[in-house]
Amino acid sequence: MPLQVDLVSAERRLWSGAADFVVARTLDGELGILPGHVPLLGVLAEGFTVKITGRDAGTGIVAAVHGGFLSVANDEVTILTEVAELSGEIDVARARAALDRATAEGDEQAAARSRARLAAAGQPV
Amino acid sequence: MGAQLRIYRRRIRSVRATAKITRAMELIAASRIVKAQQRVAASTPYAQAITRAVSAVASLSDIDHPLLTERPDPTRAAVLLVTSDRGLAGAYSANVLREGDALTEHLRERGMDVVHYLVGRKGLAYYRFRDRPIAASWLGFSENPGYLQAKEIADTLINAFQTPAEDGGVDEIHVVYTRFVSMLTQTPEARRILPLEVEETTEEPVGGAFPQYEFEPNAAGVLDALLPRYVEARIYNALLQGAASELAARRRACKAATDNAEELIKTYTRLANAARQAEITQEISEIVGGADALVAAGSE
Numbered sequence: 001m002p003l004q005v006d007l008v009s010a011e012r013r014l015w016s017g018a019a020d021f022v023v024a025r026t027l028d029g030e031l032g033i034l035p036g037h038v039p040l041l042g043v044l045a046e047g048f049t050v051k052i053t054g055r056d057a058g059t060g061i062v063a064a065v066h067g068g069f070l071s072v073a074n075d076e077v078t079i080l081t082e083v084a085e086l087s088g089e090i091d092v093a094r095a096r097a098a099l100d101r102a103t104a105e106g107d108e109q110a111a112a113r114s115r116a117r118l119a120a121a122g123q124p125v
Numbered sequence: 126m127g128a129q130l131r132i133y134r135r136r137i138r139s140v141r142a143t144a145k146i147t148r149a150m151e152l153i154a155a156s157r158i159v160k161a162q163q164r165v166a167a168s169t170p171y172a173q174a175i176t177r178a179v180s181a182v183a184s185l186s187d188i189d190h191p192l193l194t195e196r197p198d199p200t201r202a203a204v205l206l207v208t209s210d211r212g213l214a215g216a217y218s219a220n221v222l223r224e225g226d227a228l229t230e231h232l233r234e235r236g237m238d239v240v241h242y243l244v245g246r247k248g249l250a251y252y253r254f255r256d257r258p259i260a261a262s263w264l265g266f267s268e269n270p271g272y273l274q275a276k277e278i279a280d281t282l283i284n285a286f287q288t289p290a291e292d293g294g295v296d297e298i299h300v301v302y303t304r305f306v307s308m309l310t311q312t313p314e315a316r317r318i319l320p321l322e323v324e325e326t327t328e329e330p331v332g333g334a335f336p337q338y339e340f341e342p343n344a345a346g347v348l349d350a351l352l353p354r355y356v357e358a359r360i361y362n363a364l365l366q367g368a369a370s371e372l373a374a375r376r377r378a379c380k381a382a383t384d385n386a387e388e389l390i391k392t393y394t395r396l397a398n399a400a401r402q403a404e405i406t407q408e409i410s411e412i413v414g415g416a417d418a419l420v421a422a423g424s425e
Contacts, residue, residue, distance in 0.1 A: 008174055010272040010361060012167040026341045041178060042341035043350045069351065071178055073336045078174050082272065082354065 001035050002055050005077045007063060009084045015061055020054025022077050024070050033072055040072040047112030049120045050079055062087040064120035066113050090121040127404045133397035137390055144386035150213060151379035154372045157268070158308065161369035165305065168365060172358045179321075179348075179355050181335040186344040191287065192352045195320050199296035202237045203260065203285055204228060205278065205360070207302040207367040208248035210267040215378035217303065217311070217371050218247035224313040225301045232299075240295060242282065244364065260285070268368055275361035282360075283353055286319050302363035303370035309377075311370035318359050321352065 002018040022033040026042035033040075044050075046067040053060045068081030099114035183193065206225045208218040229239045243249050243262040252259050261281055266274050288294025298319040303311045340347045 006170065006174070008170045010168060010171050010275075010358065011164070013170045027346070028341045031341075039336035039338045040341065041181065041338045041347055043347055067350075069175075069178060069347075069354075071174070071181075071338075073338070080171060080174050080178070080354075082276070082357075 001075055003033065003035055003075050003077050005052050005057070005079070007050070007052070007061075007079045007084065008081070010082050014063065014084055014086055015052070015057075017056030019052045019057040019077075021052070022079075023051040024048075024065075024079065026070060031070075033077055035075050037072050037075075039074075040070065042070045044068045044070055044079070044081065046109070047116040049116055050084075062120045062122070064090065064113070064116040066116065085117060085120065087120045087122065090117050092118065092121050092123055095121065096123075127400065130397055130400040130404065133393050133400060137393045137397065140386050140389045140393065144383050144390070147213075147379045147382040147386065151376055151383055154376035154379060158369060158372045158376060161268075161365065161372055162305070165362070165365045165369055168358075168361060172362055175351065175355050175358050179351050181338060182340070182344060182348050182351060185335060185338060186340075186348075188345050188348055190345075190348050190352060192283070192319060192356075193321050196296040199235075199237055199290075201240065201290045201295045202232045202297040202299060203240050203242055203282060203295040204232070205242040205282065205298070205300040205363075206244065206248050207300070207363055208243065208245035208251075208267070209367075209371045209375075210246045210265060211375075212247065213378055213382075214371055214375040215381075217374035218245065218251070220313045221301055221303055221367075222248060222251050224315055228299060228301060228315045232297075237297070240285075242278070244278070244367075266364075267371060270361070270364035270368055272357070272361055275364055276357050278364075279353065279357040279360050282319070283356060300360065300363050302367045303374075305366045305369040305373065308373055311373055316359075316363075318356055321355070 002020055003022060005015070005017060005019045005022060006013065007015040020034070024031055024033070024042075025045045025048040027045055028042070031042070044065055044067060048065065049062050050065050051060055051062050063079075064085045064087075065079065065081040066083045068079065068084070071078045071080070095114050095117040099111060099118065102108075102110035102114055182188075204225055206221055208221050212218075225241075229241075232239050240260040241252065241257065242260050243252060244264075245267045246264050249259070249262050249264065263274065263278060282298050285293075285295045286298055290296055297317060299315055299317050301313065301315045304314045305311055
């Protein structure tokens with residue numbers, strides 16, 4: 001049985017479908033979810049990516065998430081995030097400029113966000 | 126052209142110009158309502174999921190979180206009013222303000238001081254004119270609120286809630302907004318958002334059977350992170366509903382204005398026609414009278 005995955009941001013539902021595997025990072029560390037996972041409610045770490053693979057997701061959907069929650073129950077995975085961007089929607093040049101600016105200003109939070117964006121877009125950081 | 130006729134024609138021109146404006150505003154509002162409704166719908170999955178998560182944590186663990194506990198003796202309450210930035214929306218803002226006044230009255234009867242937080246220029250103008258104190262106000266996004274604005278408002282309110290009442294904090298937070306029921310019905314509503322009354326969604330599993338969740342890092346940590354997000358989601362929803370209601374109210378008000386203007390144009394056109402006819406009749410009778418007088422003078 002596949003996982004039913006919903007990737008939801010405050011403003012809209014970003015992605016929804018069946019998948020085989022979800023990788024996310026909670027405050028306790030990286031976490032892989034396969035069908036049959038125990039029910040879990042976790043706080044996502046800020047500035048990392050979520051990767052969904054298999055079935056509807058194909059070779060992989062990657063999104064940069066900036067804080068949020070992960071809930072797993074009965075093979076339903078819901079990723080709740082205030083702000084999330086799918087890899088295809090990320091403007092690499094802008095993210096890089098934002099990272100440079102944030103690093104120069106010493107804004108750790110903004111830098112982490114930009115790094116997550118670049119990682120989601122498959123760019124070296 | 127007679128003076129009377131000229132005045133009527135000028136009136137018609139001016140009413141017609143007004144009708145053009147209100148017609149345009151009606152159409153703009155109508156086209157934006159659809160978008161505003163879609164945004165309410167788009168934010169629903171998140172709101173439902175976060176409500177479910179909060180209910181799950183609250184029912185599975187017996188943690189006393191400051192945002193969930195009722196204060197024994199509340200002395201100060203905050204009221205957030207969601208009004209519009211622009212007018213021409215009928216009684217939209219007035220209804221919210223009236224509901225807010227009723228709530229304020231009710232809270233004062235319970236022995237609380239009330240501080241007001243405002244969204245929208247109309248609310249601000251109402252409070253300024255009456256010289257009432259305002260704790261904070263946010264302007265410029267009533268028609269098109271974003272999540273960031275909801276977050277900013279929520280941060281301010283949660284901050285005030287976490288400050289002790291003696292230092293200017295509050296013990297309760299209420300929000301007054303307009304719920305979008307349908308294109309024709311929008312009802313002002315007052316809700317308490319803090320301390321939280323966790324609302325059950327309609328799509329709850331029967332019997333409230335939550336699976337035995339594992340929490341990461343732990344139940345308290347999850348609740349700590351969840352509750353502010355839940356408040357933000359509630360405020361965001363209030364702002365979005367308000368935006369949809371504002372547009373619906375504006376569409377209706379502008380439609381009524383356009384209809385009235387058309388009615389006025391019709392009336393004035395009839396009056397102008399009558400005035401023109403009267404002028405012609407008068408001219409004819411003057412000419413006939415003049416000719417009669419000439420004939421009478423010639424026959425003598």
